[in-house]
Amino acid sequence: MAILETKGLEKRFGGIVATHDVSLSVEKGARHALIGPNGAGKTTIINLLTGVLKPTAGTITLDGRDITALEPHQRVRLGMARTFQINQLFLDLTPLEHIGLAVSERLGSGADWWRLVGSKSAVTEEIVEIVERFRLADVMHVRTAILPYGKQRLLEIALAFACRPHVLLLDEPAAGVPEAERHDLLATIAALPDEVTVLLIEHDMDLVFSFADRISVLVNGSLFVDGAPEDVARDPRVKAVYLGEEADA
Amino acid sequence: MSALADDVSGYLKGRARWSPLEIAFWVFAFASIWLFPGKHLILTETAILGLFALSLDLILGYAGILSLGQAAFFGLAGYCAGLLAKYGLITEPVLALLVSGVAAAALGLVTSFLVLRGSDLTRLMVTLGVSLMLGELANRYSNITGGADGLQGVTVEPILGRFRFDLYGHNGYVYSLIVLFVCFLIARRVIYSPFGLSLRSIKGNALRAAAVGIPVKWRLVAIYTLSAFFAGIAGALLTQTTAFCSLDVFSIDRSADLLLVLIIGGTGYLYGGLIGAVIYKFLQDWIATLTPQYWQFWIGLVLVVIVLIGRERFEGWISGARLGAARFAGRLVSRPAAVSATPDRR
Numbered sequence: 012m013a014i015l016e017t018k019g020l021e022k023r024f025g026g027i028v029a030t031h032d033v034s035l036s037v038e039k040g041a042r043h044a045l046i047g048p049n050g051a052g053k054t055t056i057i058n059l060l061t062g063v064l065k066p067t068a069g070t071i072t073l074d075g076r077d078i079t080a081l082e083p084h085q086r087v088r089l090g091m092a093r094t095f096q097i098n099q100l101f102l103d104l105t106p107l108e109h110i111g112l113a114v115s116e117r118l119g120s121g122a123d124w125w126r127l128v129g130s131k132s133a134v135t136e137e138i139v140e141i142v143e144r145f146r147l148a149d150v151m152h153v154r155t156a157i158l159p160y161g162k163q164r165l166l167e168i169a170l171a172f173a174c175r176p177h178v179l180l181l182d183e184p185a186a187g188v189p190e191a192e193r194h195d196l197l198a199t200i201a202a203l204p205d206e207v208t209v210l211l212i213e214h215d216m217d218l219v220f221s222f223a224d225r226i227s228v229l230v231n232g233s234l235f236v237d238g239a240p241e242d243v244a245r246d247p248r249v250k251a252v253y254l255g256e257e258a259d260a
Numbered sequence: 261m262s263a264l265a266d267d268v269s270g271y272l273k274g275r276a277r278w279s280p281l282e283i284a285f286w287v288f289a290f291a292s293i294w295l296f297p298g299k300h301l302i303l304t305e306t307a308i309l310g311l312f313a314l315s316l317d318l319i320l321g322y323a324g325i326l327s328l329g330q331a332a333f334f335g336l337a338g339y340c341a342g343l344l345a346k347y348g349l350i351t352e353p354v355l356a357l358l359v360s361g362v363a364a365a366a367l368g369l370v371t372s373f374l375v376l377r378g379s380d381l382t383r384l385m386v387t388l389g390v391s392l393m394l395g396e397l398a399n400r401y402s403n404i405t406g407g408a409d410g411l412q413g414v415t416v417e418p419i420l421g422r423f424r425f426d427l428y429g430h431n432g433y434v435y436s437l438i439v440l441f442v443c444f445l446i447a448r449r450v451i452y453s454p455f456g457l458s459l460r461s462i463k464g465n466a467l468r469a470a471a472v473g474i475p476v477k478w479r480l481v482a483i484y485t486l487s488a489f490f491a492g493i494a495g496a497l498l499t500q501t502t503a504f505c506s507l508d509v510f511s512i513d514r515s516a517d518l519l520l521v522l523i524i525g526g527t528g529y530l531y532g533g534l535i536g537a538v539i540y541k542f543l544q545d546w547i548a549t550l551t552p553q554y555w556q557f558w559i560g561l562v563l564v565v566i567v568l569i570g571r572e573r574f575e576g577w578i579s580g581a582r583l584g585a586a587r588f589a590g591r592l593v594s595r596p597a598a599v600s601a602t603p604d605r606r
Contacts, residue, residue: 063467063470084471084475087472092472095468099467100465101460101461104460104464107272108272111454113472113473115454115457116474120454121474123453124482125449126454127272127273127276128452129268129270135269136265139268142264143264151271171472174473
């Protein structure tokens, strides 16, 4: 059963077609990867799915519900969260405060204006759980601006995970992470619970083929090939446009 | 696990704990009632300016909304309080103060939707525009507002029916200070709540705030409305303590002064507006006695110097001087140690 589905999704910026007639279907519980050469429009699709951009045409459904017209925060409440290719963190806040924000919001106490932060035990318990899962306990009181890059990357994922999504969109989670900190990050991604559907956008082919059970290839804003990893790897057209390019580079 | 939970909740709550410096600040503020009985008039103005600046700090320092239109709320509530008293609609000052604040908050709620569009510059212009329009409306309907002559014949009844506004402004000051303190407590509570944390996240990165499920627009509407309420309370206080209200409450100067106060005192820690107001008022008072005609020149100079030097560097100098003094004292005490330490540092 598809948990996230797009039909005829289209996005134009003036005369440029960034996304052309994309009908993508992500199965419940899948580890789905979206790959494609630079400028293929992968991040545009993430922005359309999460509501940062409004599509020119087409529909998006989450869990059978049409979410095309919803605001970004409403989509988060319905169970879809994302990470960003370039860290989008709150540099003045600590990791603890980051997680606290997401958890409070999800438990419906984010707008409480008369209660002190940290005074609700349900929120605290969940913060602790997430801080431990992502091994952020040792840095949880450190200002985010001075965290090592690998930890910031981890926090990027932890923050999305703290929204308790059914569908998690990871936009190049390993981008720019130094080799020494990479292992931790990949282990964390691999350990995401099975019931969470993951749509991964990635350049790193090793990560894609070790992680994904389904791969969609995007070229020039259109869906090019969609299938199991073995089929995609074997497809001569994919080799030509994508893997070939990788080999050249 | 539970130790970690205690750590988490303790840390989060610890942010809101009162520091000794804060307590000292308020003890001194209330002590000023007895310490400076001859200065109550200017202290009243300072308290009102401080509250007004606090209202701007709430949106600027915590939500990143730059506004040149706080005078709109100040003025509306100022006239509201004046008219309520003049026509005897609500004679008890505390109630009239609240009603005037609510009127300003209503204006804030309505105009917040204009302000939420666009960038800093758009916001600056829209907020400025709103206060200009209100000022001009007050000018046009001079039959209600008294126009250029100001609102005449305002008599403010005793506070709670007991404390009369006296000529020396003693009761007026105590009243203003208590109102300021109560508003401050509310602001402080709000800032350290989950709502306040979400505001800081919006200021830091609105894109990400929305991506963790925070309804950015509604949070900004809420804080803008609260800020308008506080600005209104300040305006109403001015009318009540002076028994007068004129078109000057809507002037651009008033909104601009507010930015000055926050530049002097700093934003985003709640005390910036209060400390800035004290410095600004007493600097103004002191310069005005030295050179009554050209005091604004000196205020301008102070502003230019502060901005050019940068407050961080200024604070750096102060702590640097303190460090230098300590080092100098240390060198006097033990000369050989200091000499041997010098090459290591370089």
